[in-house]
Amino acid sequence: xxxxxxxxxLCRLPTVDAVRVVGDNGTISEVHVLASPGKSAKQVVRDVxxxxxxxxxxxxxxxxxxxxxxxxxxxxxxxxxxxxxxxEVPEGTKLHVSVTLGWQNEMFVGEATGPSASATRLxxxxxxxxxxxxxxxxxxxxxxxxxxxxxxxxxxxxxxxxIVMVSGGEERFMVGSAIVGQDPAQSAVRAVLDAxxxxxxxxxx
Numbered sequence: 045x046x047x048x049x050x051x052x053x054l055c056r057l058p059t060v061d062a063v064r065v066v067g068d069n070g071t072i073s074e075v076h077v078l079a080s081p082g083k084s085a086k087q088v089v090r091d092v093x094x095x096x097x098x099x100x101x102x103x104x105x106x107x108x109x110x111x112x113x114x115x116x117x118x119x120x121x122x123x124x125x126x127x128x129x130x131x132e133v134p135e136g137t138k139l140h141v142s143v144t145l146g147w148q149n150e151m152f153v154g155e156a157t158g159p160s161a162s163a164t165r166l167x168x169x170x171x172x173x174x175x176x177x178x179x180x181x182x183x184x185x186x187x188x189x190x191x192x193x194x195x196x197x198x199x200x201x202x203x204x205x206x207i208v209m210v211s212g213g214e215e216r217f218m219v220g221s222a223i224v225g226q227d228p229a230q231s232a233v234r235a236v237l238d239a240x241x242x243x244x245x246x247x248x249x
Contacts, residue, residue, distance in 0.1 A: 053099050055149070057091050059083050064144065064151040072102070075109045076153070078128055078146050085111040124241050125152075125177070130169065130229050134160050141165075143172040143233055145180070152176040166192050166232040170205055173236040186210040187240075190217065192232055194224055203228065205235035 047065040054063040054075075059082035066074035079088050089109045096102040112128050128144040128151060139160040144153045154176025156168045167189060174187040181187075190206040201224040209216045220239025224231040 062151045077111045081113045141168040141172045145176045152179045169229045169232045170236050173233045203231040203235040207239045
């Protein structure tokens, strides 16, 4: 059984829009499900477990299944990627960040690891976001985070991301912004997406 086959099978469930399975050596460690609100999250988890068992004889622990429910028009069915989940896991002196994006019935998980310091947190979040976008775009485009800052603009704090994109031997710089809310990490992701929202749909494989 391949993870891709499991993902495609689980996507056939009613209300399920996208699935990302994470595992190694045949062991499922994480199942991320993006679903519309037609069923309760608990019922979606049970449906995932039942279909995995019926189709592959596979037992999935409910604790490794995470369900995010968003109205269909809010997720990445159209031109823009949507934030599904941001995870920050301390690993000693390092911080591992993963950002899950939903786009056009698919989910992409970007990851980044670096020093566990407040000064580098938003940079890691931005780099993880770009890693996810690179998976969606393909191999012929390279993205890098030139800078991410949260300065005061007037009386509001704003996340500003500067992105460099290399394609066909050419470099392009783009800037995106987002008002900083309760979660600066989410604002950093939104700023990165804002910088690329007009470009990425044209590059989507």
